[in-house]
Amino acid sequence: xxxxxxxxxxxxxxxxxxxxxxxxxxxxxxxxxxxxxxxxxxxxxxxxxxxxxxxxxxxxxxxxxxxxxxxxxxxxxxxxxxxxxxxxxxxxxxxxxxxxxxxxxxxxxxxxxxxxxxxxxxxxxxxxxxxxxxxxxxxxxxxxxxxxxxxxxxxxxxxxxxxxxxxxxxxxxxxxxxxxxxxxxxxxxx
Numbered sequence: 001x002x003x004x005x006x007x008x009x010x011x012x013x014x015x016x017x018x019x020x021x022x023x024x025x026x027x028x029x030x031x032x033x034x035x036x037x038x039x040x041x042x043x044x045x046x047x048x049x050x051x052x053x054x055x056x057x058x059x060x061x062x063x064x065x066x067x068x069x070x071x072x073x074x075x076x077x078x079x080x081x082x083x084x085x086x087x088x089x090x091x092x093x094x095x096x097x098x099x100x101x102x103x104x105x106x107x108x109x110x111x112x113x114x115x116x117x118x119x120x121x122x123x124x125x126x127x128x129x130x131x132x133x134x135x136x137x138x139x140x141x142x143x144x145x146x147x148x149x150x151x152x153x154x155x156x157x158x159x160x161x162x163x164x165x166x167x168x169x170x171x172x173x174x175x176x177x178x179x180x181x182x183x184x185x186x187x188x189x190x
Contacts (some may be wrong), residue, residue: 002103003134003141004037006153010103011036011096013161017168019094020023031075035096038071039063039104044134053111054116059104062187064117068097102126103157109133130156 015032072093112123
């Protein structure tokens with residue numbers, strides 16, 4: 001798996017594409033971060049004896065697109081009572097939750113990700129796998145190996161993600177400036 005830090009960074013970046021009003025709500029950000037790391041709840045199965053390759057094993061059902069869909073729909077209903085915004089929020093939460101499996105499919109270890117579980121339990125990796133697999137557990141992560149993994153994730157995931165986020169913010173700023181200029185011109189002419 002990619003580290004929980006990287007899952008949260010990517011999830012937060014996707015969250016920044018959401019509705020401006022919702023982005024001001026702390027509950028939105030809690031939901032975004034929860035969606036980004038929730039698929040790894042399956043790692044608790046290791047302590048309960050669930051085999052890695054099982055349906056509910058690590059990178060199994062909770063990393064599937066179906067799981068992302070259910071989580072997204074539930075959180076969209078919970079967070080926003082306005083029907084016309086729920087579908088947009090559900091799409092955003094789906095993308096954040098699904099990003100977890102996408103990142104894990106870019107790692108160099110494990111059994112792959114069961115994107116289509118439970119209908120197809122085959123596990124997949126992407127052809128391009130630049131992310132070293134992160135150790136599971138806090139104590140194991142904060143070692144020299146964990147630092148190497150985090151450096152790799154910063155290079156391959158954080159930097160491109162932050163670049164795209166900067167472009168999104170720049171585009172929003174330019175669009176806002178254009179609207180203000182158009183409004184000022186319209187007021188001057190009227």
